[in-house]
Amino acid sequence: MATRLEAPAEEPLSSIREKIAVRGVVRRYPARSRRAEPVTALDGLDLALAEREVLAVVGPSGCGKSTLLELIAGLQDPDAGSVAAGGQTAARERRRACAYMPQRDLLLPWRDALANAALALECEGVPRAEARRRAVPLFERFGLARFERARPSELSGGMRQRVAFLRTLLAGRPVLLLDEPFGALDAITRTQMQEWLGSALADEPRTVVVVTHDVQEALLLGDRVAVLSPRPGRVVMELEVGFPRPRHRRELVGDPAFAALEARALEALGC
Ligand code: ADP
Numbered sequence: 001m002a003t004r005l006e007a008p009a010e011e012p013l014s015s016i017r018e019k020i021a022v023r024g025v026v027r028r029y030p031a032r033s034r035r036a037e038p039v040t041a042l043d044g045l046d047l048a049l050a051e052r053e054v055l056a057v058v059g060p061s062g063c064g065k066s067t068l069l070e071l072i073a074g075l076q077d078p079d080a081g082s083v084a085a086g087g088q089t090a091a092r093e094r095r096r097a098c099a100y101m102p103q104r105d106l107l108l109p110w111r112d113a114l115a116n117a118a119l120a121l122e123c124e125g126v127p128r129a130e131a132r133r134r135a136v137p138l139f140e141r142f143g144l145a146r147f148e149r150a151r152p153s154e155l156s157g158g159m160r161q162r163v164a165f166l167r168t169l170l171a172g173r174p175v176l177l178l179d180e181p182f183g184a185l186d187a188i189t190r191t192q193m194q195e196w197l198g199s200a201l202a203d204e205p206r207t208v209v210v211v212t213h214d215v216q217e218a219l220l221l222g223d224r225v226a227v228l229s230p231r232p233g234r235v236v237m238e239l240e241v242g243f244p245r246p247r248h249r250r251e252l253v254g255d256p257a258f259a260a261l262e263a264r265a266l267e268a269l270g271c
Contacts, residue, residue: 022046024044040232045234047235049207051174052206055226056219057218057226057228058226059229059269060230065180073094073095074095101177105161106164111151113148113155118167121170135170139166143196176206180213183212225239227268236268241261242257
């Protein structure tokens, strides 16, 4: 039997929709130069996530998706409204609740795949040998067996993203924030990785916010999809995706109910 990661304990029902709560959030950036105008990235954004729910956030470029993730992750604070993760509003506490995976894999080129995956644990103070020992079983479980010693330059784009995801999982946080995780991959690898991520999350459930600009990806991954308006971003539509996870693109793309959800999301995006 494969060892499971130390999954964060289930929480009482009272906090069920409150794993992440974003209420009336406004985020303004000061002007970048004297000629530029200040930018209101988000204006009155509301979202709530239940424990172990996957929310896909889709919206046009520049509508504030990365800003939203950084706010939840405690890397920024809102100018108005409130953000809570794991019931905590202080930025430091939000940082403790969340593991953030940026768009680029950001693997360290001089470390092999295992050492890269173990990095999050080492940053938590786990000794290096112990961190690697804990990372090893995940390579087997998530389709990376025999690539432990490979350097990032020897791995395909999809494999590098898997290692980056393992590193994010190993951080042991209850909330995962994924910023366009497959944005840099070709179409075929992207489809494979969407299915891989769906299975990985079925195996290791977490509360997840995944940002994408791809409606089909959002519908394949999310229990719900939040569609954001152009900047300043706010939620213009939320769609419940009733299909059980993990999902397979082949089975869903021909399903009229899936096509109807896709059409609604595209309409909300003004496509
Ligand atoms: P998205 O992820 O949806 O593309 P972002 O959250 O990256 O959007 O950015 C939202 C808006 O805020 C964009 O117009 C962007 O140029 C602006 N922005 C982001 N970060 C800063 C910053 N540090 N200073 C000024 N403007 C910023």
